[in-house]
Amino acid sequence: MNCDSVLTIAQQSRAAARQLASVSAAARNRALANMAEALEAVKQSVLEVNALEIAKARDAGQSDAMVKRLTIDDKTFNYMLSRLTKVAQLPDPLNRVLTGHTNPAGLRVYKKSVPLGVIGIIYESRPNVTTDAAGVCIKSGNAVILRGGSEALQTNAILTDAMVAGAVAAGLPQHAIQIIRTPGHEAVGELLKMDGYIDVLIPRGGKGLIQRIAEGTRIPVIKHYDGICHLYLAGDAESEKAVALVVNSKCQSVQVCNALETLLVDSQCAERLLPLLNDALTANNIELRGCRQTQALLPGIAAASEEDWSTEYLAPILSVKVVAGIQAAIDHINQYGSGHTDGIVTQSLSLARQFEEQVDSASVMINASTRLSGGGDYGLGSVVGISTDKLHVRGPVGPDELTTYKWVAVGDGHLRA
Amino acid sequence: MNCDSVLTIAQQSRAAARQLASVSAAARNRALANMAEALEAVKQSVLEVNALEIAKARDAGQSDAMVKRLTIDDKTFNYMLSRLTKVAQLPDPLNRVLTGHTNPAGLRVYKKSVPLGVIGIIYESRPNVTTDAAGVCIKSGNAVILRGGSEALQTNAILTDAMVAGAVAAGLPQHAIQIIRTPGHEAVGELLKMDGYIDVLIPRGGKGLIQRIAEGTRIPVIKHYDGICHLYLAGDAESEKAVALVVNSKCQSVQVCNALETLLVDSQCAERLLPLLNDALTANNIELRGCRQTQALLPGIAAASEEDWSTEYLAPILSVKVVAGIQAAIDHINQYGSGHTDGIVTQSLSLARQFEEQVDSASVMINASTRLSGGGDYGLGSVVGISTDKLHVRGPVGPDELTTYKWVAVGDGHLRA
Numbered sequence: 142m143n144c145d146s147v148l149t150i151a152q153q154s155r156a157a158a159r160q161l162a163s164v165s166a167a168a169r170n171r172a173l174a175n176m177a178e179a180l181e182a183v184k185q186s187v188l189e190v191n192a193l194e195i196a197k198a199r200d201a202g203q204s205d206a207m208v209k210r211l212t213i214d215d216k217t218f219n220y221m222l223s224r225l226t227k228v229a230q231l232p233d234p235l236n237r238v239l240t241g242h243t244n245p246a247g248l249r250v251y252k253k254s255v256p257l258g259v260i261g262i263i264y265e266s267r268p269n270v271t272t273d274a275a276g277v278c279i280k281s282g283n284a285v286i287l288r289g290g291s292e293a294l295q296t297n298a299i300l301t302d303a304m305v306a307g308a309v310a311a312g313l314p315q316h317a318i319q320i321i322r323t324p325g326h327e328a329v330g331e332l333l334k335m336d337g338y339i340d341v342l343i344p345r346g347g348k349g350l351i352q353r354i355a356e357g358t359r360i361p362v363i364k365h366y367d368g369i370c371h372l373y374l375a376g377d378a379e380s381e382k383a384v385a386l387v388v389n390s391k392c393q394s395v396q397v398c399n400a401l402e403t404l405l406v407d408s409q410c411a412e413r414l415l416p417l418l419n420d421a422l423t424a425n426n427i428e429l430r431g432c433r434q435t436q437a438l439l440p441g442i443a444a445a446s447e448e449d450w451s452t453e454y455l456a457p458i459l460s461v462k463v464v465a466g467i468q469a470a471i472d473h474i475n476q477y478g479s480g481h482t483d484g485i486v487t488q489s490l491s492l493a494r495q496f497e498e499q500v501d502s503a504s505v506m507i508n509a510s511t512r513l514s515g516g517g518d519y520g521l522g523s524v525v526g527i528s529t530d531k532l533h534v535r536g537p538v539g540p541d542e543l544t545t546y547k548w549v550a551v552g553d554g555h556l557r558a
Numbered sequence: 559m560n561c562d563s564v565l566t567i568a569q570q571s572r573a574a575a576r577q578l579a580s581v582s583a584a585a586r587n588r589a590l591a592n593m594a595e596a597l598e599a600v601k602q603s604v605l606e607v608n609a610l611e612i613a614k615a616r617d618a619g620q621s622d623a624m625v626k627r628l629t630i631d632d633k634t635f636n637y638m639l640s641r642l643t644k645v646a647q648l649p650d651p652l653n654r655v656l657t658g659h660t661n662p663a664g665l666r667v668y669k670k671s672v673p674l675g676v677i678g679i680i681y682e683s684r685p686n687v688t689t690d691a692a693g694v695c696i697k698s699g700n701a702v703i704l705r706g707g708s709e710a711l712q713t714n715a716i717l718t719d720a721m722v723a724g725a726v727a728a729g730l731p732q733h734a735i736q737i738i739r740t741p742g743h744e745a746v747g748e749l750l751k752m753d754g755y756i757d758v759l760i761p762r763g764g765k766g767l768i769q770r771i772a773e774g775t776r777i778p779v780i781k782h783y784d785g786i787c788h789l790y791l792a793g794d795a796e797s798e799k800a801v802a803l804v805v806n807s808k809c810q811s812v813q814v815c816n817a818l819e820t821l822l823v824d825s826q827c828a829e830r831l832l833p834l835l836n837d838a839l840t841a842n843n844i845e846l847r848g849c850r851q852t853q854a855l856l857p858g859i860a861a862a863s864e865e866d867w868s869t870e871y872l873a874p875i876l877s878v879k880v881v882a883g884i885q886a887a888i889d890h891i892n893q894y895g896s897g898h899t900d901g902i903v904t905q906s907l908s909l910a911r912q913f914e915e916q917v918d919s920a921s922v923m924i925n926a927s928t929r930l931s932g933g934g935d936y937g938l939g940s941v942v943g944i945s946t947d948k949l950h951v952r953g954p955v956g957p958d959e960l961t962t963y964k965w966v967a968v969g970d971g972h973l974r975a
Contacts, residue, residue: 159892163915242937248926250936257948258918340948361949382971389973475576497966498580501675509665509969519667519965520659531674531757531962532778533950545948548936549914552926554799556806557935 146323147331150286151259151338153316158258158284158340160314166233168312172279173229175307177222180272183303184218191268191296198292206396211266211292221272228276228523234540235282246558249551254544256282258340261332262525263354265346266290271297274343274525275304275318281543284317286339288332291324298322333358343526343538348453363538365529367453368398368481370511373470373496375487376409382508383414383486384421390484390511392425396455398527399482399504399514403450403460405470408434411463415439418461427457434463450477467492471499478502480529482514503529503536563740564748567703568755570733571676575701577731579673583650585729589696590646592724594639597689600720601635608685608713615709623813628683628709638689645693645940651957652699663975666968671961673699675757678749679942680771682763683707688717691760691942692735696725698960701734703756705749708741715739750775760943760955765870780955782946784870785815785898787928790887790913792904793826799925800831800903801838807901807928809842813872815944816899816921816931820867820877822887825851828880832856835878844874851880867894884909888916895919897946899931920946920953 180187191213198208213221234254241251260283262274271287278285289297301320308317321328332339336359343363344354355362372390374383390401406414415438422429429435430445442461449460450473464470467485474483484506485496493507504514514536516524521539528534534542597604608630615625630638651671658668677700679691688704695702706714718737725734738745749756753776760780761771772779789807791800807818823831832855839846846852847862859878866877867890881887884902891900901923902913910924921931931953933941938956945951951959 159916159918162918163912240937244930244935244937248930248935252936252953361947379971385971385973393974493968495580499576501576501579502964504965504967507966507968509967509972510974512974513661513665513967513969513972514965518661518665518967519669520657520661530778535962536669536965545952547919548921548931548953549924550921550926550930550935551910551924552930554796554802555926555930556802557810557927557929 147321147328147335150319150321151332151335154259154284154286154319155338157314157316158256161282161284161317162256164282164313166235169279169282170229172308172311172313173225173276175311176272176275176279176304177225177307179303179307180222180225180300183299187213187218187296187299188215190299194293194296203292207266207292211268213268213296217269221269224273224523225276228280228540231280231522231540234280234544239546246555247553248555250548252546252548254541254546257543257545259284259286259338260543261286261288261335261339261342261360263288263329263332263342263344263346263350264290265350266292268293268296268300270345271300271320272304273523275301277523277525277540277543279308279313279317281540283543284314285319286332287318287320288329289320294322294324330357333360336360345526361533363526363528363530363534365398365479365481365527367479368400369402369451369453369477369479370399370481371403371405371474371478371483372401372511373405373464373467373474373483373485374407374410374414375467375485375489375492376407377488377492378407378410378414378486379488380414380417384417386484386486386508386510387418388421388425391422391427391459393510393512395457397512398453399511400455401459401511402453403462403477405462405464405473406435407467407470408463408465411435411438415461422459425457427459430458430460432462435461438463453479467495471496475499475501481527482506482511484509484511503527564738564745564752567736567738568676568749568752571701571703571736572755574731574733575673575675578699578701578734581699581730583652586696586699587646589725589728589730590642590693592728593689593692593696593721594642594724596720596724597639597642597717600716604630604635604713604716605632607716611710611713620709624683624709628685630685630713634686638686641690641940642693645697645957648697648939648957651697651961656963663972664970665972667965669963669965671958671963674960674962676701676703676755677960678703678705678752678756678759678777680705680746680749680759680761680763680767681707682767683709685710685713685717687762688714688737689721690940692718692721694940694942694957694960696730696734698957700960701731702736703749704735704737705746706737711739711741747774750777753777762943778950780943780945780947780951782815782896782898782944784896785817786819786868786870786894786896787816787898788820788822788891788895788900789818789928790822790881790884790891790900790902791824791827791831792884792902792906792909793824794905795824795827795831795903796905797831797834801834803901803903803925803927804835805838805842808839808844808876810927810929812874814929815870816928817872818876818928819870820879820894822879822881822890823852824884824887825880825882828852828855832878839876842874844876847875847877849879852878855880870896884912888913892916892918898944899923899928901926901928920944
């Protein structure tokens with residue numbers, strides 16, 4: 142792949158985006174249904190090509206975790222299709238009148254949602270991102286340029302070809318969905334230079350990948366670096382609920398961005414709760430690293446260093462700190478957290494309110510597992526990523542978040558006085 | 559000013575922003591009223607200090623335009639105060655529930671608007687930005703760091719001191735409003751490095767200033783570089799209305815970003831309209847630069863070069879192009895425009911609809927002067943800038959646009975299955 146071909150793809154996407162701006166919701170939803178149907182028709186080929194790429198990854202000595210992410214089995218495939226069908230059923234994110242106003246002279250003004258334009262998705266091995274991202278982008282009237290991991294190149298290509306055929310059959314432009322088919326970093330480097338054609342980039346993957354992209358482009362990037370998620374157990378936290386919430390937040394899946402990384406226990410309940418927590422977490426093979434007060438109450442556990450408080454383990458490790466009251470908990474979260482998902486366990490409305498107001502994070506959970514933060518439980522349908530930035534989108538990135546708006550002013554020869 | 563003091567200001571603003579997150583709308587509106595009152599009390603000093611700075615600017619050989627921008631007279635001062643009073647009367651931009659959802663297990667989720675945090679405003683000579691920007695930031699619960707032009711340093715300082723006193727009297731934190739009081743580029747350079755403390759920068763001024771800021775910082779920037787605004791006169795445009803709209807869009811004020819810079823005339827009405835337009839614009843001392851077809855119909859006018867189509871004159875010059883139909887007009891605007899404000903003059907609903915859908919600009923005007931695009935006629939009250947970017951805010955930047963949101967999920971021990 143030389144520079145010209147990435148440029149060509151970007152230009153074709155820009156032209157497709159211009160056409161997509163006038164495509165009806167009915168046509169976009171028909172395209173999504175067609176895409177699911179076309180994928181169903183190539184299911185056997187997808188599984189075969191994927192099996193070959195899995196074998197190749199295994200031969201190359203890739204980790205089990207990586208191979209797992211790469212794998213499409215029957216269940217995964219059906220789930221991918223169901224997501225396309227579901228996103229088709231969501232309300233149209235476009236042409237919503239967001240606000241309106243008639244000025245004193247009778248100029249009618251309204252602000253309506255429109256597609257962002259061209260969206261670039263750069264992701265690592267999971268091939269389900271190929272269909273999820275295309276689905277959310279088409280739903281929101283955007284052209285999409287996909288760039289998946291090299292390990293899944295053939296799998297992604299066959300998925301994309303099927304989706305393109307489905308979309309085109311519904312009247313969408315040929316280049317509404319495109320994928321960069323050449324392996325290697327060079328093509329990604331070219332993509333990052335396409336600020337004249339691409340409106341936003343969404344990188345999905347490890348922190349290193351995301352940093353390289355955010356720091357290497359003038360294109361706006363929707364991203365999150367990490368999820369250093371906290372639960373704060375207030376002094377009045379009920380023992381059973383608190384333990385269940387901590388265990389679910391930490392253990393349900395340790396490798397995800399909304400898993401618990403640091404537990405803050407109020408000094409008022411530390412003596413009551415820490416032994417129970419230690420038992421439950423140890424039973425789940427979680428290693429605890431505690432502050433001095435935690436160590437005093439749980440003799441034998443390792444000490445947490447200053448670095449632990451700002452570490453996203455993505456592993457069966459949990460840092461634990463005893464804090465003197467809610468303000469100390471909030472300050473710790475605002476200082477060390479990543480603004481992703483942070484929760485409180487309490488029976489007090491007033492503590493819950495203070496926590497909700499003062500914790501500066503995308504998601505604030507009150508008596509709920511951190512693992513519940515995300516597009517699914519928030520009712521967004523399908524999402525293409527999560528943002529811990531504050532501008533444009535914060536938290537899950539669904540179809541609504543891939544829109545911008547324009548102001549339309551309708552007059553009858555209205556002039557400025 | 560050394561690095562430490564900009565750092566101190568940034569840290570103080572961050573701390574103030576944390577406190578502001580819990581300040582009620584009533585207290586913020588009281589602060590705005592107090593700020594107007596406190597300014598009224600120092601009116602005489604402001605006018606005197608401003609007169610000294612005007613004299614200094616004149617002595618330094620500054621242009622009349624610059625001196626005019628710097629000047630606060632009685633009328634300007636009263637207008638500045640009235641804007642603070644008006645912004646207090648707007649609906650609260652915070653704690654709006656933007657969407658809500660209850661998941662099947664009964665987890666209650668809502669998305670509510672919250673302040674962005676700390677906003678930096680970097681602007682040139684106009685001292686009215688000092689009060690306008692502070693007003694919009696306080697309304698939206700943000701801490702603000704002001705950095706005005708050196709010529710207005712003393713004027714801005716006295717305005718800021720009065721506003722701080724007013725805000726503090728309403729219970730707002732001491733550092734909710736701060737201004738950098740040291741002249742020179744060094745302090746601005748330090749400000750650009752404060753990405754750990756400042757959530758967004760809004761530069762106001764010439765394209766050069768804005769580019770230097772956007773390219774010199776990791777802090778997100780809300781900006782517009784220029785306003786290359788178009789009107790397209792469709793074949794069916796009524797003569798009288800078309801001429802009045804062009805004259806108003808171009809002549810009402812030539813130095814502003816929503817003034818007309820390029821006129822596109824459909825070939826179907828060029829013969830009918832161009833002579834009328836030439837008369838009206840010439841009577842207003844506007845120089846026309848035309849394409850070949852324009853020159854053929856208006857012998858003697860200058861030729862427009864390729865460069866003219868992407869030039870924001872901010873001067874009594876207008877480029878004119880004859881286009882063969884609406885698609886050519888739309889394509890020209892999307893290619894050469896700056897996405898600021900572009901309009902159509904037509905009697906046809908279907909042409910208006912096509913233009914509205916396909917022109918990719920922040921504001922699309924239908925039978926209305928380009929000069930009507932902006933916070934005032936859109937009903938936003940006070941604004942701190944205009945964005946031609948697509949993410950977060952597009953068009954005028956008012957109090958609503960200085961908010962982000964957080965997701966709040968309220969459960970009763972809800973776990974992820």
